[in-house]
Structures are given as C-alpha cells and as structure tokens.
Amino acid sequence: MGLLIDGRWHDQWYDTKKTGGKFERESARFRHWVTADGSAGPSGDRGFEAESGRYHLYVSLACPWAHRTLVLRTLKGLESHIGVSIVHPDMLENGWEFRPGESAHSDAVNGARYLHELYSKVAPDYTGRVTVPVLWDRHQGVIVSNESADIIRMFNSAFDALPGVRESLDFYPRELRSDIDAVNSRVYDTVNNGVYKAGFATDQVAYENAFDALFETLDWLDDRLANRRYLVGNRPTEADWRLFTTLVRFDAVYFSHFKCNRLRVADYPHLSGYVRDLYQVPGVAGTVDIDQIKRHYYVSQRTINPTQIVPVGPLLNFDSAPEREALGPSLTL
Numbered sequence: 001m002g003l004l005i006d007g008r009w010h011d012q013w014y015d016t017k018k019t020g021g022k023f024e025r026e027s028a029r030f031r032h033w034v035t036a037d038g039s040a041g042p043s044g045d046r047g048f049e050a051e052s053g054r055y056h057l058y059v060s061l062a063c064p065w066a067h068r069t070l071v072l073r074t075l076k077g078l079e080s081h082i083g084v085s086i087v088h089p090d091m092l093e094n095g096w097e098f099r100p101g102e103s104a105h106s107d108a109v110n111g112a113r114y115l116h117e118l119y120s121k122v123a124p125d126y127t128g129r130v131t132v133p134v135l136w137d138r139h140q141g142v143i144v145s146n147e148s149a150d151i152i153r154m155f156n157s158a159f160d161a162l163p164g165v166r167e168s169l170d171f172y173p174r175e176l177r178s179d180i181d182a183v184n185s186r187v188y189d190t191v192n193n194g195v196y197k198a199g200f201a202t203d204q205v206a207y208e209n210a211f212d213a214l215f216e217t218l219d220w221l222d223d224r225l226a227n228r229r230y231l232v233g234n235r236p237t238e239a240d241w242r243l244f245t246t247l248v249r250f251d252a253v254y255f256s257h258f259k260c261n262r263l264r265v266a267d268y269p270h271l272s273g274y275v276r277d278l279y280q281v282p283g284v285a286g287t288v289d290i291d292q293i294k295r296h297y298y299v300s301q302r303t304i305n306p307t308q309i310v311p312v313g314p315l316l317n318f319d320s321a322p323e324r325e326a327l328g329p330s331l332t333l
Helices: 064-075 117-121 148-157 174-191 192-201 202-223 238-254 269-280 290-300
Strands: 004-005 008-010 055-059 085-086 134-137 142-146
Touching: 004 117, 008 290, 055 064, 064 134, 064 148, 064 238, 064 269, 117 174, 142 148, 148 238, 192 202, 192 238, 202 269, 238 269, 238 290
Parallel strands: 055 085
Antiparallel strands: 004 008, 055 134, 134 142
C-alpha cells in the first residue's frame, strides 16, 4: 500500500488522522474518454477513437472497481478488441505489482514491474494513489482513464461498431439514466465505498456511522428487490453491475475483515438470490475469483490483518438457483 509523491513511490497507508478517523477516497486523476469517432467525451481531450487492439485494460481480480470493467468487457463482447493484464493479488510495499515470471500476472504491453511505473511514465510528477483499473492507449502510450465508472460507460457504447460487439445490449439506456444515476449515487456512497469507510475507519464514531449507513442501504436494496428482478427497469443496467461487484465480495471479506457484520448477504432473502442471479449471467462467473479476492484483502492490508492469515471460509454457493424468474426475464446474450 502506498502512493506516488512528485513521481516517487512511498510506502504509506491512508492518513485518517487529518480526517477525524474517516476514510476519504481520492478522486481519479485520468478522465479522458474513448468515443466512437475520437471526439471529446464528457471530460478529457479529443483523439481517443474506438479501435480494435488499441486499448489495454489493467485490472486486479480482487478489486471491485476493476471487476466492474471486466464484467462490462465480457458482456459487451469486447475480449478480442481490448486486452487485459492482471496484477498479482498481493499489494504490499510497492503497491500493485506484476510478476514477470508468471504469465497470469505479467505486463506484456509495457513490461512494467509495478503499476506505479505506468503512472509516473505518463505523469512524471504525479502525486496520488495508484489504482486499478487503468485503461491504456497503446498508440499514444498514455493512460486514458483510471475511473471505473467512466470506463464501463465507454465499454457500454463507444465500441459498438466493432465486429462481434453486442451493440444491442445497453446498460445505460437513455430513458432510465436519471433513475440509474440516483441508485448509483446512494449505492456508491454507502455500499461500494461504504464498506471501505467502515473497514478503514480509525475512529469508533466514524466506523459506526459508515456501518449504519451501509446496512440502512442494504435493507433498502433488499426491500427494493422483493418485487423486481433488477434495480432499475426490467433488464440489468450498470447500477446492477456496480452493486454486484461489492455484494459478491461481502460475505468472504467485508463481513469479517471490514467489520461489516450485522448481516451477511446470504442472510437477506432478496439480495442473496439477486447476487446469484447476476453471477449466473453467461460469462460473469469467469470474472469472479474468490481466492484472489480473499488473498488480496487479508494479505495486503496488514494494518487491518497483521498476521496475514487468510480465512478458509466461508462456504459460498453462487451456483444455486436464484428463484427470481417470476420477477421478470433473465439477461440473454
């Protein structure tokens, strides 16, 4: 765990003293956009045109923010157009790292040993955390984006003209955008980021505030899903996939490691079936690696788990029938 300061790496945990014991997430710094014709997107510069083989995705299989980009890449059929490099699950004194001797965790594009080398390569005076996902432009040798919310929207529509891409699948349909945005806002603050607010808090009140907000939203989500198969509309949208990547980690990691232990997802009658429902969408299970997820959190976050012992449990069964068919049709690819 660490960060770059003026382009130099420092092994440094989050400083919660200056925030009263609260964890505050740093905003993404690279916010360019890939668009169908290379025109400027919502933020960033022109010149990032959607082309096959031009872009490369750096991810961790452990990270929920990176996971959502893998899910969209898979569902949209982008595997042959956008390559992937996977960092090792251990994020220790040098941050996210590659293992050159391991084909599963090497960087075949830039030959980097550590992810922070890519950040300092494109911004020599960069100051801030070094995070995944990273969308890399192989033509210009720059980082397009390190904001997962932006990357999944690029994947959703920018590459639709390429061969084999499922252009009919729209996870951010125009008529549902205001509702999707509203759900995303609450879920991001209290669930996606909420588990980190609880887990990284160094003050009892800050922890309890995050804990209460988290479970208030989980209760709300469970109620919302009692009579609908998905969060917004009658098909999965980006709101579902943004929530899924947190929920699929919850019982294995956040319940114990981050002290989010009022209830497991498995204890919720509707959320539990909902997670299984999304997990069983074709291609999604292949993006989930519980072993790497557990190894990353319990080994890497030594401030929270100094022994680095990885728990054997819990027993998880994402393959059992979700029993939500009466609420609407499932997603077909």
